[in-house]
Structure formats: structure tokens, C-alpha cells
Amino acid sequence: MLVFIVPKINVLYCFDDKFWRLAAVSIRSLMLSQKHPENMVVHCMVAPRTCGKRKIRRIVTCAGGRVIWRVVNSRKNPYKGYDYSRWSPVIFFRLFAHRIFPNLDKILYLDSDTLVCGDITSLYNTDISKYAMGAVRDMAPTEIDDNPNGKYVREFIKLHLKHNLYINSGVLLLNLSKMRECESDLLNVRVPLKYPDQDILNVGLDGKIRELPLKYNFIPEMQISSKFSDATKKAAIKGAVIHHFYAIKPYMYHPMFPQTYSDFYKMASSLGLYPEDFVKADMKRISKKHRHDSKTHIPYLRLDKRGRLKLFGVFRV
Numbered sequence: 001m002l003v004f005i006v007p008k009i010n011v012l013y014c015f016d017d018k019f020w021r022l023a024a025v026s027i028r029s030l031m032l033s034q035k036h037p038e039n040m041v042v043h044c045m046v047a048p049r050t051c052g053k054r055k056i057r058r059i060v061t062c063a064g065g066r067v068i069w070r071v072v073n074s075r076k077n078p079y080k081g082y083d084y085s086r087w088s089p090v091i092f093f094r095l096f097a098h099r100i101f102p103n104l105d106k107i108l109y110l111d112s113d114t115l116v117c118g119d120i121t122s123l124y125n126t127d128i129s130k131y132a133m134g135a136v137r138d139m140a141p142t143e144i145d146d147n148p149n150g151k152y153v154r155e156f157i158k159l160h161l162k163h164n165l166y167i168n169s170g171v172l173l174l175n176l177s178k179m180r181e182c183e184s185d186l187l188n189v190r191v192p193l194k195y196p197d198q199d200i201l202n203v204g205l206d207g208k209i210r211e212l213p214l215k216y217n218f219i220p221e222m223q224i225s226s227k228f229s230d231a232t233k234k235a236a237i238k239g240a241v242i243h244h245f246y247a248i249k250p251y252m253y254h255p256m257f258p259q260t261y262s263d264f265y266k267m268a269s270s271l272g273l274y275p276e277d278f279v280k281a282d283m284k285r286i287s288k289k290h291r292h293d294s295k296t297h298i299p300y301l302r303l304d305k306r307g308r309l310k311l312f313g314v315f316r317v
Helices: 020-033 053-062 089-100 148-160 176-181 183-187 196-204 230-239 258-269 275-285 288-297
Strands: 009-015 040-046 066-071 106-110 114-116 133-137 167-175 209-212 242-244 309-311
Touching: 009 020, 009 089, 020 040, 020 053, 020 114, 020 258, 020 275, 040 053, 040 089, 053 066, 089 106, 089 167, 089 176, 089 183, 089 196, 114 258, 148 196, 167 176, 167 196, 167 209, 167 242, 176 183, 183 196, 258 275
Parallel strands: 009 040, 009 106, 040 066, 133 209
Antiparallel strands: 106 167, 114 242, 133 167
């Protein structure tokens, strides 16, 4: 009798205490979408004092998978000198995963604001032996002059890249062996950074990235660039394997994107997490100084005259 051993699939999430709930929902969707969830090894690179370890471990182990929880302090972060005024240090974690997991040669990184809708085995088995990583071209419509994201990507390519490929860093199939070889290139990027981790990867690994199909990092709310063929667009719209909620927060109901909210709500509520939980966490992150202006930070929020939360702008389906 022949026994086939299916190799382990290593998946990486990087988050802190602000985003562990989003990560938990994404990990839940990952485990439910796999033909062989018992082959999943979920690696969590987290900041100190990050909550959610017990819940995430239960999500993965109940499906037969395994969790590796790695706390990363500031001393281990080679990018700690970058400007953190707008971004959390956690966004740089994926750039040095090759240091944290020296015994791994390959890992699939997923942003916490993703939902996995299909089996990722084919994605994981993509041959990137000649590349530092595989990633999906950013969807920003560079051909539209008045689109801010499209304009930024177009100018970035023109100024800083030799190859006409600017990728989105929400889903990355990392060849950790090659990443170790390219570490100095990543550490010595010296260009203005709007999306720090993403811009560093695009410059440092220019020409060393294999472009992956759009269905592996599809942003439902974004206008799709004309650089993608009609067939590619249709395949992504009908059968995206990974949805990436880059443009809007999936727990915020928006009348233009009800399906996004519905899909996220169903997955989150199965964990006992509801839109209110995510909104409350957002509220805590808004300083008291700017609490009166919370609606600019959290759309559809309702506050009373004293600035207290009165009614959530979220609706259960």
C-alpha cells in the first residue's frame, strides 16, 4: 500500500495587539478553505504583549494544524531606524522573516486583512526557485491620471524601478534562501517611502520577483488596472483564492460593498467577534485629543454631544 506524504505548508502572519482580531479571522478562513488543513503550519511573528494567542492556537489546532508563535522585540528589527510616525514597526517584520526562521526555505506571507476563499496548495507550490519571491502586481490603475494610487505607482516605477512591475505586499510567496542573499539590498533602500514595506520590497528586489495571478491577491473594492487582461480580471472576480481588504475596513458596512462586509461578518461571527469589537478597538487607538473628530477616522460612526459612542455604524446581516 502506497502512502503519500503531503508536505507542510508554512504560512506567515505578522501583527500586534491592534490587529490580532483581524489575523484571527484571516487564519480561520485559511483553515476552513484547505483540502488538507492538517498540513498547515501557521507562523505568527508578533510584537510584545500581543493578545489572541490562545484563540488563534485553538483555531489552528482544532483543524489539525500547528501554530508557531514568535515574539519579536525591537532589537531584532533591522528597520527600527525607519520613521514610525505613521506606520507600526510590525509592517517591517515580513522583510526579515528569513532571520527569524533560519530553518525554512519557503513561506507564504498573508496580511491580517485577508480572507482565504480557496485552497492555497497550488499557490504555495509555485516555482520561485530563481526568484526572491512571488507576488501579485498592484491593482492601482496607473493609466488613470486622476487616480492617486495609480499616479503614485506610475511615478514610483518611472523614478525607482528598472522593471515595469510594482507589486502589492499583502500576499508574498517568500523564497527565504534568496531573501537571505538579498538582505543587504533590502536594508540599503534609500528612496522616499509612502508604503514603507511595499516600496522597500519593490526597490530592493527589482527584477527578482515572479508575478503571480491576480486571483491570489484580489482587492474587491479597487478599480482594476488595464495591465491585467480581461480573462485575468474575470478569473479573479469569479474565483479569487485570496481577498485582500486593502481599500476599506471589512468590518465597516459600506453601501457600495455589502458583500465584503457580509463575507467578513460571517467568518468573524463564527469566532464570536462582531463589528462592534473591531470598532471599539479602533476607538481605543484614537487619542483623546482627536476623539471629537472620530468620524474622519471611522466612517459611519455615531457619537453623542459629549463624544461618547452612541450607535455603531455597522449592521448585522
